[in-house]
Amino acid sequence: MLGFAKGLKYTLKNLTREKVTYDYPNKPLPLPDRFRGIQKFYPEKCIVCNQCANICPTDCIQLTGKKHPDPAKKGKIIDTYDINFEICILCDLCTEVCPTEAIIMTNNFELAEYSRDMLFKNLEWLDENDENIRQVNKA
Amino acid sequence: MIEELLQSSPGWANFGIFFLLGAVLLLIVLGFVTYGILAERKVLGYMQLRHGPNQVGGKWGLLQTVADVLKLLLKEDIIPKAADKPLFIIAPAIAFAPSFMVLATMPFTDKFQFADIGVGLLYYIAVSGLTVFGMVLGGWASNNKYALLGGMRAAAQMISYEIPLVMSVLGVILLTGSLNLNEIVTHQEHGWFILLQPIGFIVFFIASIAELNRTPFDLPESENELVAGYHVEYSGFRWAFFMLAEYVYLFAMSALITVVFLGGWLAPFGFLDFIPGAVWFALKFSVVVFIYIWLRATLPRFRADRLMEFGWKVLLPIALANIFLTALLKSLFF
Amino acid sequence: MIRTEEMILNVGPQHPSTHGVFRLVVKIDGEIITEAKPVIGYLHRGTEKLAEDLQYTQIIPYTDRMDYLSSMTNNYILCHAVETMMGIEVPERADFLRVIAMELNRVASHLVAWGTYILDLGATSPFIYAFRDREMIINMLNELSGARLTFNYMRVGGVKWDAPEGWIEKVRDFVPYMRGQLKGFHDLVSGNEIFLDRVKGIGRYTKEDAINYSLSGPNLRCTGVKWDLRKDEPYSIYNRFEFDVPTSEEGDCLARYHLRLAEIEQSLNILEQAVAQFPGEGPILAKVPKIIKAPKGEAFVRIESPRGEIGCYIASDGKKEPYRLKFRRPSFYNLQILPKLLKGENIANMIAILGAIDIVLGEVDG
Numbered sequence: 001m002l003g004f005a006k007g008l009k010y011t012l013k014n015l016t017r018e019k020v021t022y023d024y025p026n027k028p029l030p031l032p033d034r035f036r037g038i039q040k041f042y043p044e045k046c047i048v049c050n051q052c053a054n055i056c057p058t059d060c061i062q063l064t065g066k067k068h069p070d071p072a073k074k075g076k077i078i079d080t081y082d083i084n085f086e087i088c089i090l091c092d093l094c095t096e097v098c099p100t101e102a103i104i105m106t107n108n109f110e111l112a113e114y115s116r117d118m119l120f121k122n123l124e125w126l127d128e129n130d131e132n133i134r135q136v137n138k139a
Numbered sequence: 140m141i142e143e144l145l146q147s148s149p150g151w152a153n154f155g156i157f158f159l160l161g162a163v164l165l166l167i168v169l170g171f172v173t174y175g176i177l178a179e180r181k182v183l184g185y186m187q188l189r190h191g192p193n194q195v196g197g198k199w200g201l202l203q204t205v206a207d208v209l210k211l212l213l214k215e216d217i218i219p220k221a222a223d224k225p226l227f228i229i230a231p232a233i234a235f236a237p238s239f240m241v242l243a244t245m246p247f248t249d250k251f252q253f254a255d256i257g258v259g260l261l262y263y264i265a266v267s268g269l270t271v272f273g274m275v276l277g278g279w280a281s282n283n284k285y286a287l288l289g290g291m292r293a294a295a296q297m298i299s300y301e302i303p304l305v306m307s308v309l310g311v312i313l314l315t316g317s318l319n320l321n322e323i324v325t326h327q328e329h330g331w332f333i334l335l336q337p338i339g340f341i342v343f344f345i346a347s348i349a350e351l352n353r354t355p356f357d358l359p360e361s362e363n364e365l366v367a368g369y370h371v372e373y374s375g376f377r378w379a380f381f382m383l384a385e386y387v388y389l390f391a392m393s394a395l396i397t398v399v400f401l402g403g404w405l406a407p408f409g410f411l412d413f414i415p416g417a418v419w420f421a422l423k424f425s426v427v428v429f430i431y432i433w434l435r436a437t438l439p440r441f442r443a444d445r446l447m448e449f450g451w452k453v454l455l456p457i458a459l460a461n462i463f464l465t466a467l468l469k470s471l472f473f
Numbered sequence: 474m475i476r477t478e479e480m481i482l483n484v485g486p487q488h489p490s491t492h493g494v495f496r497l498v499v500k501i502d503g504e505i506i507t508e509a510k511p512v513i514g515y516l517h518r519g520t521e522k523l524a525e526d527l528q529y530t531q532i533i534p535y536t537d538r539m540d541y542l543s544s545m546t547n548n549y550i551l552c553h554a555v556e557t558m559m560g561i562e563v564p565e566r567a568d569f570l571r572v573i574a575m576e577l578n579r580v581a582s583h584l585v586a587w588g589t590y591i592l593d594l595g596a597t598s599p600f601i602y603a604f605r606d607r608e609m610i611i612n613m614l615n616e617l618s619g620a621r622l623t624f625n626y627m628r629v630g631g632v633k634w635d636a637p638e639g640w641i642e643k644v645r646d647f648v649p650y651m652r653g654q655l656k657g658f659h660d661l662v663s664g665n666e667i668f669l670d671r672v673k674g675i676g677r678y679t680k681e682d683a684i685n686y687s688l689s690g691p692n693l694r695c696t697g698v699k700w701d702l703r704k705d706e707p708y709s710i711y712n713r714f715e716f717d718v719p720t721s722e723e724g725d726c727l728a729r730y731h732l733r734l735a736e737i738e739q740s741l742n743i744l745e746q747a748v749a750q751f752p753g754e755g756p757i758l759a760k761v762p763k764i765i766k767a768p769k770g771e772a773f774v775r776i777e778s779p780r781g782e783i784g785c786y787i788a789s790d791g792k793k794e795p796y797r798l799k800f801r802r803p804s805f806y807n808l809q810i811l812p813k814l815l816k817g818e819n820i821a822n823m824i825a826i827l828g829a830i831d832i833v834l835g836e837v838d839g
Contacts, residue, residue, distance in 0.1 A: 003664030004438060010661040011186045011437045011598055020188045020605045032612075034619035034634060057531040091534035091625050096633070105619070187601040284482050288504065288820070354595060355667050363490040363593045364820050437661070439668050440595025442821040443504060 033135050036090045037109040040133050041081055041126035045102035048076040052094035052103055060088040083126065085111055085119040095137060107132035160253065164242060172386040173204040179432050186436040214375035219282060222372065226280035231373065231380035234273025237266045238387040245394050246321050248404045248416040259320035260312065263395060264305055267350065270384060271297040274359060277381070278369035289368025292443055293352070293359035299450035300349035300356075306458035307342035310465035311399055324403035331402040338461045340400045342454050347392050349450070352385065353431060355438040358446060393427040394420075401427070479507060486515050490593045490824045493834030499815065499823065506823060509815035511808060516838040524798040529555050529629055529765045532798070537623035539802060540836040542585050545571075545578035545614075546778040548627040550800070553708065554774045554785040555629045558767040566755035567631035568710045573644060573747050574617060574626060575709075576740045580651065581610040582779035583733045583740075586831045590730065591662055593828040594671050599662055606654050613643055629765050631758035645748045648741050655737060663731070672726040676814050676826035679724060686810040689803050690781025691736065692830060694720045695728035702777040714746045726829035733831070736779075766793045780804050780831060804836040 022029060031037075048065030061083050065076035095104050106129060113119055121129075147153060177192065177200060184191025196202025218227055244259040246252040256262060271294055278290020312318060314335060315326045323332075333340045349356040360368030370381045397403060401423045404416030441449065485496040494515035500508040520539060524532045529551070536547035549571060556563060563571075588603030611621045616637055618626035626633055662668055678686075680696040693700055701718040703711040719735035721728035767789040775784035781803030788797040807830050814826050 003666050003669070006660040007437045007662065007665050008433065010657055011433065014188060014598075014602075015182070015185050017188055019185075019190055020608070021190060032616040032619070032637070034617070034637070035615060036619040055528070055531065057527055057534050089534055089623070090620070091623070092619060092633075093530065093534070093625075183597070187598050188605055189601065284480060357595070358821075361595060361821075363595060364824050366488060436598050438596055439591060439662075439665065439671060440821075441667055442671055443819060445670055 031107045031109075031132075033107075035107045035109070035134075036092045036105045037107045037132070038085070038090075038105075038111065038121070038129055039083060039095065039103050039126060040106050040129045041123060042102045042104075043078050043081070043123060043127055045100045046078040046081070047100055047102070048078055049099060051097040051099070055093045055097045057091060057093065058087045058089055060084040060086075061094060078123065081123040081126065083121050085121060086116060101137055104137050105134045106130075107134070164253065165239065168239065168242065168387055168390055169383075171390050172383060173208075175386055175389060175428065176204045176207075177201070178428070179435075182429065182432045183436050186433070208379060211376055211379040216376070217372075217374050219372050221282040223280040223282065226276050227372075228377070230273050230277035230280055231377045231384075232273070233276060234270050235380045235384040235387070237269040238384045238391060241266050241391050242387075242394075244320060245391065246324060246398060246403060247394070247420055249321070249324075251417070252321070255319070255321055258318040260308060260318045260323070260399070263320075263391070264301070264308075267388070267391070268297065268301055270388070273381075273384070274369045277373065281369075281372035283372050285365045285367070286369050286371045289359045289361075289365045289371065292361075292365075293369055295443075296349055296352070296356065296358060296446060296450075299447055300346045300454075303342055303450060303454035303458045304346040304350060306455065306462060307339045307346065308399060309458075309462050310336045310339040313462070313465050313469055320398050320403075324398055324405065327402040327405060331400060331407075333400040336400070336461070336465065338457060339465070342458045342461065343400070344396065346450075346454060347396065348431070348434065349446070351388050351392055351431070353389075354435040355440050356446065357440060358443055361440055363440075389428065389431065393424050393431070396427050397423045477502075484823070486512075490828065491834075492589065492828075492832060495832070495834050495837070497811075497823075497827070499820075501820070504819040504821075506815050506818055506820070509812045509823070511811055513805075513808070513834075513837050516834045518839070520839050521798050521800065524795060526794060528793045529767065529795070532795075533627065534623065534625045536800075537625055538835055539800065539839065540582075540778060540780060540783070540804065540833045541622055542833055543575075543578045543582040543779045544622060544624045545575045545626065546776060546783060548624060549575060549709070550774065550776055550778075550783050550785045552627045552629050553776065554772055554787050555765065555767055557774050558770065558772045558787060558789060559629070559761075559765070561630045561759050561761060563631055563709075564756045564759055565710075566635075566752050567757045567759070569747055569751050570617075570632050570636060570757065571627060572709055572711065572714075573641075573744060573751075574614065574624070574632075576743050576747070577610050577614060577644065578624075579740045579779045580737050580744075581607045581614075583737050584610075586733050586779070587658065587730070590828040590831070591668070593824050594668060596662070596668075599658070602654075602658065602661070606651060609647060609650075613640065613647070616640060616643075628758060628761075630761035631756070635757050641748055641751055644744060648745045648748070651741055652738070655734060658734065663734075669727065671821070671825055672730060672829070674723075675726045675818075675822050676829055677723070677725040678810065678814065682810065682813070683724070686813075687806045688781065688810060689806065690777070690779065691729050691732040692781060692807050692810075694718065695732055696724040697722045702775060702782060706775070708774070708776050711743075713750070714743045716740075716742045726825050729829045729831075764793050766791060767795065775801065778803055780833065780836070781807055800839065802836045802839060804832040804834075805839070808832050808837055 053061045053063055063081045064079045066079040068075055068077055092105060108131060181191040192200030192203035195206045218224060241263045243253045244256055244262050274293040275290040278286040311323060311332050315323050352359050370378055373381060397420060404420045406412050406414060406419055479500050479502045482499050482501050484499060485491040486494040496512040498510045498512060499506045520535050523535060532551055533548055536551050537544040539547050584603040584607040588600035591599040614624060615621050617634060617640060618624040680698055683693050683696045697720055699718050699720050704718050716739045719732055721732055767787060769789060769791040771788040773784060773786040775782050783803050784801030786799040787795050790796045815823055
């Protein structure tokens with residue numbers, strides 16, 4: 001009969017132990033720097049190399065570029081940049097391949113919306129998403 | 140006062156008084172159920188390193204159960220198409236009514252009791268056995284296979300454990316020489332029956348958990364096997380009635396254990412008599428409830444066939460042996 | 474005369490104890506099961522087919538989602554397969570990081586298995602205690618890889634991130650803590666009479682059955698077969714560590730339960746040694762071409778995941794996508810013995826047996 005008495009002792013001891021729950025959403029969750037949340041996009045850094053769109057495993061990135069307005073300069077600048085967060089799996093591969101760190105991860109992970117359309121984030125939205133940006137982006 | 144009322148001739152005035160008293164008791168019981176559920180969730184939460192309810196009604200979640208009940212009241216009333224409608228509707232009431240009826244004989248203190256009948260203990264056990272009809276009917280009427288299995292388990296479990304439950308208190312009855320709950324309490328002035336009848340107490344306690352359908356004997360509604368058992372198809376207030384019955388029984392059974400084994404409203408020592416009986420009763424009662432919750436936080440569930448074996452092959456022989464032992468002791472020493 | 478008949482009971486796909494969207498059609502006579510038929514495929518996403526259109530790096534996040542309780546081993550099996558085909562030598566530091574991550578993940582996975590198994594048997598608290606400790610592991614892996622479950626941590630030729638500052642020390646401190654917790658777990662559950670009654674002698678099968686049904690992991694070792702790929706076909710750097718392969722002779726649910734807890738202990742031993750031997754400096758990624766192309770040919774590799782032998786077969790025609798990718802998913806194979814075990818058992822045992830096999834539906838359905 002000792003077996004279950006041991007268990008009872010264990011649960012009774014835990015009665016006064018420190019609680020392990022988080023007070024979310026009242027307090028933000030403490031997240032490490034590397035945490036992969038919604039991307040932040042820097043339009044001025046982008047060179048329209050298309051690598052992020054190519055590496056994306058779920059094809060959720062769509063981008064178009066246009067000619068540089070200054071005719072003296074070569075290359076393209078970004079025109080539209082959309083990420084569809086209905087299918088984005090936040091795998092971090094787009095930020096890994098980006099040669100100019102124009103797209104980086106943030107610690108913002110709250111993606112609940114009232115409509116599916118809201119999950120379609122465009123260039124402006126991703127540009128304004130500038131809180132909790134990841135500090136170290138390349139290993 | 141109640142004695143006089145019971146003796147007086149029937150009339151509308153008496154009916155009104157009894158109705159009012161009943162309503163008052165119901166409110167007290169509902170208050171217990173409200174905070175009993177909260178206490179259970181809090182204690183479980185604390186044992187599991189959580190906080191338990193802490194949103195509705197301040198840090199302690201004091202209004203959580205109220206909010207839950209209100210939500211259940213507002214829920215859509217769903218009756219499955221293939222259900223046996225009249226039975227489905229009446230089953231929760233059948234399950235609940237006896238749980239409230241048994242409280243009538245419960246002596247909370249020497250003055251606060253509704254009916255001081257001679258066979259109080261027998262009345263309690265007989266009436267509490269009726270609840271299983273509600274469970275079986277609910278399980279059957281739902282026309283759901285899980286509910287049917289749950290109802291069948293409930294019936295089997297209730298019948299098997301009612302017997303050790305009765306047998307284990309026979310020792311107490313032998314020592315007291317009465318089935319009256321008041322006399323049982325007053326008989327414990329010099330020593331609680333938990334000390335004189337330890338075997339009887341253990342058997343009674345185990346059987347009472349089974350009667351209450353609580354972990355580790357919660358087979359009729361075992362979540363992991365039968366989803367929710369006999370009340371799987373119930374929702375809204377009908378479901379709340381089953382829940383209510385369960386917690387009122389928790390109230391009643393804890394009160395009964397307090398009365399029969401822990402000396403009811405009596406103080407443990409003579410010099411502590413200045414503390415009112417109601418406080419003692421509440422204290423003992425709370426300890427019993429806490430142990431029920433504690434067991435729930437620790438133990439896994441029995442298996443149906445082992446449950447039957449345990450009831451018939453272990454508890455019943457022990458309870459019978461206890462009766463003989465008590466009879467022997469009584470004839471030798473008392 | 475009472476007329477009785479067997480009835481068909483659908484357990485799942487929405488049922489608290491099927492650990493996901495698993496359906497079991499059982500024919501029951503009262504509470505006794507006369508026939509059980511597992512129905513799977515509710516979580517099928519076609520990982521293997523999708524992979525045929527993806528580059529090797531792109532497949533890694535998909536492997537996270539197969540056995541979502543131990544993504545690290547899944548990451549590893551794919552990278553290991555591609556590395557084997559390309560003949561890439563993984564740097565030592567990366568190997569250490571991989572082993573530490575995999576063993577941490579194994580502990581986390583067994584903790585879930587332990588907690589949910591006791592939950593299936595009706596006790597709620599152990600589940601929470603297990604998840605408290607798992608949370609610590611998840612937080613550590615989150616610091617390392619940037620995600621809590623879908624780590625996407627390993628790359629062909631190494632790992633994505635180096636260990637952050639102070640991380641190795643955290644793992645070092647975790648090992649003695651977890652050992653203490655394991656003692657508590659044994660106190661709480663292992664000696665409980667009701668628990669023993671529920672699992673002892675239940676779901677028993679023999680060594681021959683286990684091998685014939687191609688079981689692996691604790692499901693195989695519980696019958697006394699000492700077979701652990703970390704020992705018998707050492708991959709990565711497992712040959713550098715001292716650890717035992719716990720086995721048991723009984724072959725019942727209790728044996729599987731004890732094996733999982735014993736494996737946690739062995740994983741902690743490996744972790745302790747790996748942390749002590751962790752190299753101070755070094756690259757974490759081998760020199761790999763920018764676009765990974767496996768050479769023409771095929772390869773099959775297998776490793777020990779918490780659930781058993783996970784294998785990966787790649788057929789390549791030299792392109793950057795595989796021609797055919799096939800995972801040997803241990804949960805799927807372990808599940809096959811279920812109909813045999815369930816015959817003649819009652820409903821309560823059904824839950825105990827299913828829980829002891831420890832399937833992850835993401836893996837069963839692929």
